[in-house]
Each structure stands twice: as C-alpha cells, then as structure tokens.
C-alpha cells in the first residue's frame with residue numbers, strides 16, 4: 001500500500017444563510033493514497049465541490065481536520081494557506097479560467113513564477129509540459145485562438161507545471177464532448193502517473209470514474225461505504 005498523503009477526519013461544513021442552517025458535509029472521513037487518482041462522485045448538491053474547496057484550503061470547514069503530509073491545514077493563517085497552495089497544489093476546473101490576454105506559454109508559466117521560480121526555468125518547464133500535452137506548435141497562441149480541448153490541455157499543463165504533490169480537479173472534462181473528454185482524461189492520467197502526482201477529481205461521469213484508481217461516493221453528507 002502507498003503512503004497516505006491526505007487524511008480527512010470528521011469534516012463538517014454547514015452553510016448558514018438567512019438564519020437557516022444547512023449541513024452539507026456531516027462527518028467526512030477519508031484517506032488518500034499518494035500517487036493515486038481518486039474520483040469523488042455523488043448526486044448534484046451532495047457537497048462534492050464544497051469538499052474539494054475545503055481540501056484546497058479555499059473554504060474553511062465548520063469542524064474537523066485535514067492532515068496533509070502529517071500537517072494540519074485547518075488552522076493555518078490565510079497567508080500560510082496561500083503559500084501552501086502555491087507550493088503543493090494544482091487546480092483544474094470545468095471551465096479553463098485561462099487568462100485571455102496571455103499566451104498558452106505565459107498562462108502555464110504563471111504558477112511557477114508566483115511560486116518564486118526564476119523566469120528562465122519557468123519557461124523551460126512550461127515548454128516541456130506543453131509539448132507533453134501535444135501543444136508544442138500552439139505555445140504562442142492565446143486561449144481565444146485554441147479549441148475547447150486544447151484550452152483544457154493548457155489548463156492541465158498549468159496545473160502540473162510546478163510539480164504539485166496534489167491536483168484537485170472539479171469536472172476537468174465536463175465542458176468537452178465525450179470523445180474529447182476521454183482523450184483529455186487519458187492524457188491527464190498518463191501525465192500524473194508519470195509524475196506520481198496524487199489527484200482528487202470530482203466527476204459526474206461514471207465512465208471516467210471507472211478509469212480512476214478509486215471511486216468514493218458522497219451521500220447524505222458522508223462517504224458511502
């Protein structure tokens with residue numbers, strides 16, 4: 001068995017809106033193995049994105065612990081969380097969120113530059129990963145000049161370029177047609193296996209979930225056995 005990179009203990013998240021409280025996550029317990037791709041599935045509104053945001057330190061749990069490589073993330077200051085995200089995490093969303101005024105290369109370089117990597121090295125790493133996602137001849141194109149599948153491959157390159165330990169992906173192929181989704185996922189999966197990156201991926205798509213190392217289902221605010 002691989003090492004456990006992430007442990008979630010008794011995690012809850014209750015939203016309070018106009019004095020009405022809604023318990024969305026009611027005691028999530030989860031252990032994520034290093035180097036594996038875990039799919040999180042569950043009905044619409046079951047709390048998948050809420051869980052992913054909390055794991056990415058973008059939202060605070062109501063209670064519970066998130067232990068990443070032995071360190072509790074829940075009590076970090078906002079600055080420490082931002083530094084943690086820059087160094088350790090990569091994010092991929094359903095919509096690519098690339099910056100329209102920047103080229104594919106510049107978009108991919110950005111997380112490394114923010115993390116303090118010298119420009120020359122960031123450029124080299126970005127060119128290398130863009131080649132791996134099959135976009136060597138598109139590095140100077142802007143997002144508006146790329147197809148949907150190409151944009152999503154740039155977003156994947158951006159998430160992986162700074163070699164994060166953990167990639168959090170929310171419906172990463174949800175905006176693509178079925179055959180494009182399958183080929184983009186296949187590429188993503190082979191890249192993360194090569195880099196031994198851990199991935200947690202929210203998906204509605206059962207055919208993609210089946211291709212992951214593990215599938216967990218959220219039901220009634222807990223992980224279903």
Ligand SMILES: Nc1ncnc2c1ncn2[C@@H]1O[C@H](COP(=O)(O)OP(=O)(O)OP(=O)(O)O)[C@@H](O)[C@H]1O
Pocket residue numbers: 015016017024042043044045046047048049050051
């Ligand atoms: N900021 C918020 N304030 C109040 N309620 C919220 C907030 N964000 C999410 N919720 C509620 O939490 C529940 C879970 O939402 P979440 O987006 O995590 O579900 P999901 O499983 O990702 O859904 P989908 O598959 O439709 O994307 C929903 O009922 C939603 O209305």
